[in-house]
Amino acid sequence: SQKIEQNSEALNIQEGKTATLTCNYTNYSPAYLQWYRQDPGRGPVFLLLIRENEKEKRKERLKVTFDTTLKQSLFHITASQPADSATYLCALDGNYGQNFVFGPGTRLSVLP
Amino acid sequence: DAGVTQSPTHLIKTRGQQVTLRCSPKSGHDTVSWYQQALGQGPQFIFQYYEEEERQRGNFPDRFSGHQFPNYSSELNVNALLLGDSALYLCASSWTGGRTGELFFGEGSRLTVL
Numbered sequence: 001s002q003k004i005e006q007n008s009e010a011l012n013i014q015e016g017k018t019a020t021l022t023c024n025y026t027n028y029s030p031a032y033l034q035w036y037r038q039d040p041g042r043g044p045v046f047l048l049l050i051r052e053n054e055k056e057k058r059k060e061r062l063k064v065t066f067d068t069t070l071k072q073s074l075f076h077i078t079a080s081q082p083a084d085s086a087t088y089l090c091a092l093d094g095n096y097g098q099n100f101v102f103g104p105g106t107r108l109s110v111l112p
Numbered sequence: 113d114a115g116v117t118q119s120p121t122h123l124i125k126t127r128g129q130q131v132t133l134r135c136s137p138k139s140g141h142d143t144v145s146w147y148q149q150a151l152g153q154g155p156q157f158i159f160q161y162y163e164e165e166e167r168q169r170g171n172f173p174d175r176f177s178g179h180q181f182p183n184y185s186s187e188l189n190v191n192a193l194l195l196g197d198s199a200l201y202l203c204a205s206s207w208t209g210g211r212t213g214e215l216f217f218g219e220g221s222r223l224t225v226l
Contacts (some may be wrong), residue, residue: 034215036215043218044217046215059199062114093213103154104152105154
């Protein structure tokens with residue numbers, strides 16, 4: 001069956017360091033993958049999308065990689081700040097390209 | 113430009129009751145998807161509506177039903193509520209013609225079933 005895993009439930013890092021979050025999937029062949037940020041009690045907010053034919057995508061301090069051979073995406077936040085503390089969700093497209101399947105999320109805490 | 117709005121924000125029901133949740137999509141969007149998010153988990157896809165029809169459905173029982181109106185707004189109905197239906201219900205809108213499929217989420221409706 002299809003499955004999405006995110007590396008850990010929670011990740012703590014020191015301010016200024018680079019946070020690396022992992023999204024692994026099985027039994028999927030997604031055309032693209034998205035990353036969302038979710039703050040407690042709020043809806044997810046779109047951050048980045050990467051297509052299957054793209055290896056890397058950047059947006060300000062964010063970088064996403066996508067390895068379809070390993071079936072893995074890495075999400076990096078450089079020069080992390082306490083304001084980056086949130087839960088980060090990866091999502092893979094299902095049928096028709098608009099039904100997204102979400103991973104369980106990783107809760108990131110950036111310590112001052 | 114208003115984003116996705118959902119109502120009510122919080123509600124409490126008892127087992128066996130029925131609930132209706134409402135969603136207005138972002139201006140210009142024609143597709144509405146509903147997700148259920150249990151505490152500490154990722155959102156789980158319930159169903160998607162486009163052109164007033166259910167286009168796709170996740171692994172949820174028939175107790176979960178929905179509707180989309182001509183103005184693209186949508187409702188989620190849940191009958192015969194169970195304790196396990198307690199969750200944050202998220203509405204997400206998107207535009208079929210969009211290249212990225214980016215989902216715009218509302219703030220959710222927190223349902224507690226006692």
